[in-house]
Amino acid sequence: MHILTKEEMKKIDKLTSEEYGIGSEILMEQAGISIYNEIIKNFKKNTHFLFVLGTGNNGGDGLAAARLLYNEGYKNLKIIIIGNNQSNLFKKQLEIIKKFKFDNFIKYDKNFENHVSTADCIIDGLIGIGLKDDLKEETQEVINIINSKKRGIVISIDIPSGIDANTGKISKNAIKADKTITFGSYKLGHIFFPGREYSGKIIVAPLSFPKDLFSLSHRELVTSDMVKKLLPKRPKFSQKYDFGNVLILAGSSEFPGASVLSAIGAQKIGAGLVKLITPSSLSSSVLEHEPGIIYKSLNKNKFSLRDIDIISKDIKKASVIVIGPGLGRSNETMQFVRNVVEYSTSPIVVDADALYAVDALALRKNIVLTPHVGEMQRIVRTDEIDIRQNYDYTEYFAKNKKATIVFKDVTTTITNGEKTYFNITGNTALSKGGSGDLLTGIIAGLIAQGLNVMEASIIASYLLGRTAEIVSAEKTEYYTTPLDIAKNLYKALLEVINA
Ligand SMILES: NC(=O)C1=CN([C@@H]2O[C@H](COP(=O)(O)OP(=O)(O)OC[C@H]3O[C@@H](n4cnc5c(N)ncnc54)[C@H](O)[C@@H]3O)[C@@H](O)[C@H]2O)[C@@H](O)CC1
């Protein structure tokens, strides 16, 4: 599913009308029908509805839905219109609903609170993708009353009013919806916080938009279907060398655990051979978890420059390298990282401490950087931009550095600067030390099986998040650890494969 900016949505709207002859009036009627259909599935005819509408096309959709309900015998409907500048389509919808003899329009006055608190269902059609600048005071007030006095269910049309469709940011205030019915496809504001939270459950009504038009967006949501299609094949006539060779250069005497999780991740996702080389022997516990992993310790505290000579054969043999988890950040180790990246031509997953060397690395498209929020903010070297709210900056950075980035956050951004995928599976069970190391290993294990770095990152992010959801449904988000997730990865895999 493509994820659109408001500009892209407007362009698709325009092309649907101009190139395909399906005009905005038809689309608005369809929007109304899709809201109507969602409502009649869930509410009886005696339900008390309050439609709170602006005067743009978002409000027009609301009028269409209200009229359809009224016509079908839903008589307890009140409509309140906020604002003056009526769009042409809004005016038309207003004329139509009046022809149906609907006249229960209420004014915005001191009784508004009462209308809000007695409604079983409030439909928010104040503002959609047409939000401009900061919310006007009156609109802020209306939203405040709805959020604080509502008793019933709140359904937003297209996007909760007050949420910027391009960023998910709140403009002064925004409706907290239980459900949002959007049109054509997701907008970016639905998947970035706080918009994602304010949207509640999101339903996408396709309307008559031609599917081909959505490809004008280079951004997509990672879905189970997508993951299923991308999963590497495991032909019967094969052997371990067909599933690739993962080399993990990770760990130190100070941080021996991270490398273990990376190695387990690579093994559990199906890599043919996983070799973990660590400086310290403290990571040998990996063998208790997965004796199939090849483990080698250099019997020292941390990697340093000359270690490249000892492992050069391994580097040549590797179909993919992981470098970073638990390395520490000493100068010598950073030099080691730089040398490995220069020496190898294979795909490399650069994570954690190795990201500290990023400025000095010769990056290329088959190098994946996997920063979390703090690391990402640091590697883009600017405090002026809140990187969590500026996916386009992450895209720009990837393009500029010619690398692939997996920016791990509640909404994970996977981008090479040309195509971008957002993953929204996962929960707070992942906000724990070690889950990034596990992800890194899973990405590498998938690359080893022949996927490109983008494909591997898409699948790994989805599966990690989905497994966290499945495991914590049983064990809670408090209790679930990266090792639990690693051991249960098969559950998300089965879910995807059997879907
Ligand atoms: N784009 C499409 O293809 C389709 C769009 N439709 C609807 O049309 C909407 C977009 O319509 P419009 O472009 O008319 O815009 P909107 O209706 O989303 O927004 C304009 C309205 O919001 C008010 N507004 C904007 N900024 C404000 C602020 N800061 N404070 C207070 N009020 C503010 C304006 O006064 C106006 O009443 C979509 O969200 C969707 O609901 C649907 O009819 C289906 C098809």
Ligand SMILES: [K+]
């Ligand atoms: K809205």
